[in-house]
Amino acid sequence: MCVFAPHNFLKDPPFGRLDFISCRNVLIYMEPYLQKKALTTFHYALKPNGFLLLGKTETISLVPDLFASVARSDKLFSRKEGPGRSAHLASGQSETSLSRANENPKLEIGRTDFQKTADDLILARYTPAGVVVDEALDIVYFRGNTSRYLEQSTGKPTHNLLLLAKYGLTFELRNLLHKAQKGQVAVSKENIPLQLDNVSRSISIEAIPLPTTVDPHYLVLFHETDTIGHRRSVPPKGGQAKKKDSSANQDVKDRRIHQLEQELAQARDDMRGITQDQEAANEALQSANEELLSGNEELQSLNEELETGKEELQSTYEELTIVNQEMISLNEQLISARDAEGQANKRFQFIADAMPQKVWTADPGGNIDYYNQTWLAYTGLHFKDLKDWGWKQIIHPEDWEETKNRWQQSIDTGADFEMEHRFLNAEGHYKWHLSRGLAQKDATGAISLWIGTNTEIDQQKTHQKTLEKAVAERTHELQQANQTLADKNGELQQKNKELEAFTYVSSHDLQEPLRKIQALSGRILEKETLTERGKDSFQRMQKAAQRMQQLIHDLLAFSHLNAAERIVESTDLRLLVEEVAGELSDTMAEKRATLDATELGSAPIIEFQFRQLLHNLIGNALKFSNPEVPPHIILKSRMVPGSQLPNSTLSPEKTYCHILVEDNGIGFAPQYSEKIFAVFQRLHGRSHYKGTGIGLAIVKKVVENHQGLITATSEPGKGARFDIYIPA
Incomplete structure (x- = not known):
């Protein structure tokens, strides 16, 4: 402490x-x-x-x-x-003793009077003269008549005992008080000669330490013992007188000698004590001298340090002067910045009060410290009622808990606050508001303040509820429609299966009569003698049967595309094209056709379906070729992100295998680019180009089975181009 x-x-x-x-x-x-x-x-x-x-x-x-x-x-x-x-x-007198004294005042006063009178008489007659001195030997109190031993000398007044002592007492008083101070015991010396009233007298001096005092004090008492020499009043007569005088003189001499011997012994003791004290004082002085030398060295070192410190202080003073100037400049800048901040705050409040939006700000702890006038007008309350967390009173009770939790989470994390809840207006009605709050952060990322707005969305919420109700009703209707559609789809799938079965059976059953027609007509042409007209009729019959057989074959292939199992595998398109080209090698050789398929890679496809696709596309390129120009067919493939493809129906998140099939045939008009994929759709008569009109329908069906897309572009006489996109 x-x-x-x-x-x-x-x-x-x-x-x-x-x-x-x-x-x-x-x-x-x-x-x-x-x-x-x-x-x-x-x-x-x-x-x-x-x-x-x-x-x-x-x-x-x-x-x-x-x-x-x-x-x-x-x-x-x-x-x-x-x-x-x-x-x-303090004295030991207590309140009890004081109260007892007050109980018998008369008895105590009487006792005190005669005792005090007796004490005063005794002290006046028998108390020796004396003084009380302090440790510096200054007199603090006189007792009795001390004029016989002490007197003021000429010069400045003093209370020092040694300066007031008469001649011959100074030395003795100094020795006695020195012993009393050193040993803290009473000391005395007797038979000290002193000339009093022209008479040599012998006195004793006592030096007594006073106990139980705050500061050391000593009582010095003077006692007169005897007269050393006196004047004779009546001279003795005769020889007896001479003898008495001689005896008296001898006694005086003996006493004087004894006194001088005692004084000499005392002087020796005093000299011995003084010598010891002097030695102790010398040792103390030596120690003090060493300390002074050490202190002098320290002072010298301190002086050097002070000089260094003075230089440093001077340098520091100059730096402080510069810093002070900078501080003055900064203070001016701060005042200017505060003025600008005040103007900005006024401008902000003016803008905020002029806005139809409800605007508020809060400190980093989420305590609201500002509302614009729109807010106060809406609630009909004063700012002091809404500040800090006072806005709780206008929150709908059902929304308060969630509002508090989400606002506290934003305060803790610094995340944006956004919520829809209801506020009580001045008319006592709750209206829906969209509240948003953003945290402004300083350079360290700490939040300095929050600023937010509250937008009334009560009408939007009403419209939203109406819309949600309508959507719910429409959803219910759609669910019922979907269920009806699902039932219809089930029925349709069942009918499709029945139709596929019927198509397969019908096509299979129709092939048997066609084979018989072809066999019989061929046998008649070989063995029977027919007219030219008859031969022509049978030849036309055989061709019709062949077309019928091809049509049945294509119908079977088309029906198989819906019923067959779809196993997608990564397939080398170049090898698949080579196999199809081998199947069409006779036709290609006949028309001197060339096929460029060097830039084909692999693709995830259903192999047997894609074989049909390539067979139909390459076959069409050979079939619809320019008679004057040998057919040249190009096939390429590459992987392309959907976002880089021009067709908007493709997903930009997927990657597609783009397969290009291009020829230099007769082409077709652009308006038929979609129509050519329909079943039994022909752009040319059977007399010019053979075909059933099902080939490109099969191609489109295969692409759809791969969840892909096919497009056709062409112009008459400039060949045809087919772009196929298969999801990778």
Whole structure:
């Protein structure tokens, strides 16, 4: 515990039981007597193991028996065990004794009167003259008539006992008081000669330490013992008188000799004590000299440090001057910035108050510190009612818990706040609002403030509820329609299966009569003798049967595309094209056709279906070729992201295998680019080009089975181009 209090430690009672006292650079301004008094007070105030810290040039040489050095260079000392000065205590008179005195005032007054009178008479007649002196030997109190032993000398008045003592007493008083101070015991000296009233007298002096005083005090008493020599009033007569005079003179001489011997012995003791004290003083002076030398070195070092510190202070002062100028400049900038901020705040409030939107701001902790006038007009409340978290009172009770949780989450995480909830207006009605709040952050990422808006969406919510109700009703209707559609689809699938079965059976059953017609007509042409007209009729019959057989074959193939199992595998398109080209090699050789399929890769396809696709496309290129130009067919493939393809019906998230089939045939008009994929669709008569009109329908069906897309582009006489897109 540190205690700070105005305290005169030379006069006021000291504190007690302290662990540590620091008194630096104070004792150097005091006389040795006051230094000793202060150190004695410190010894009394410290605990047995307490410490005392002094200044660099201060010492404890005046009281070596009270303190021991712990760190001489740091001037740290510890308290020694030993007798110390005690604090002055009040008298033991209590309230009880005072009350008892008040009970018998007359008896006490009477007793006090005769006792005091007797004491005064005794003290007046028998009390020796004396004085009370302090440790500096200044007289603080006179007792009795001391004019026979003390007197003021010429010059400045003084109270010092040694300066007031008459000739011959100064030396004795100094020795006696020195012994009393050193041993703290009463000392005395007798038979001290003194010339009083022109008569040599012998006196005794006592020096007695006064106990139980705050500061050391001593009582000095003067006693007259006898007259050493006196004047004879009546001279004796005759020889007897001479004998008496001779005997008296001899007694006086003996007493004088005895007195001188005692004084000599006392002087020797005093000289021995003075020598010892002088040696102790020399040792103390030597120690003090060493401390002074050390202090001088420290002062010299301190002076050098002060010089260095002065230079540093000068440099620091210059830096502070620069910093002060910068601070003045910064202060001016700050004032300007504050003015600008004030203007910006006023501008913001003006804009916010002029907005039809409800605007608010909050501190980083989520406490609302601003509402614009639109807000206050809507609620009919004052800002003091809504600030901080006061807006709870206008939130619909059903929305409060979620609003509080989501707002607290935004405060904790810094995430944007957005929520739809209901606010109470001045008329007492709740209306839906869309609330948004954004956090403004500083350079460190810490939130500096929140700014938000509240937009009334009550009409939108009403429309939304109406729309949701209509959507729910429409959804129910759609579900019913979907169920009806699902039932119809089931029926349609069943009919498709029945139709496929019927087509397959019908086509299979129709082939048997066709084979018989072809066989019989061929046999008739070979073995029978027919006219030219008859031969022509049978040949036309055979061709019709062949067309019928091809049509049945194509119908079977088309029906198989719906019923067959679809297994998608990664297939090398180049090998597949080579197989199809091998099947059409006779026709290609006949028409001197060329096929370029070097840029084909692999694709995920249903192999047997894609074989039909390639067979039909390459077959059509050979069939619809220009008679004057040999057919040239190009096939290419590449993987392309859907986002890079021009057709909007393709998914941009998927990757497609783009297959290109291009020829130099007769082509077709652009308006037929969709029509050619229909079943039984022909653009040319049977007399010019053979075919059933099912081939491109099969091609489109195969592409659809692959969840793909096929397009055709052409112009008459410029060939045809087919672009196929299969999901990879």
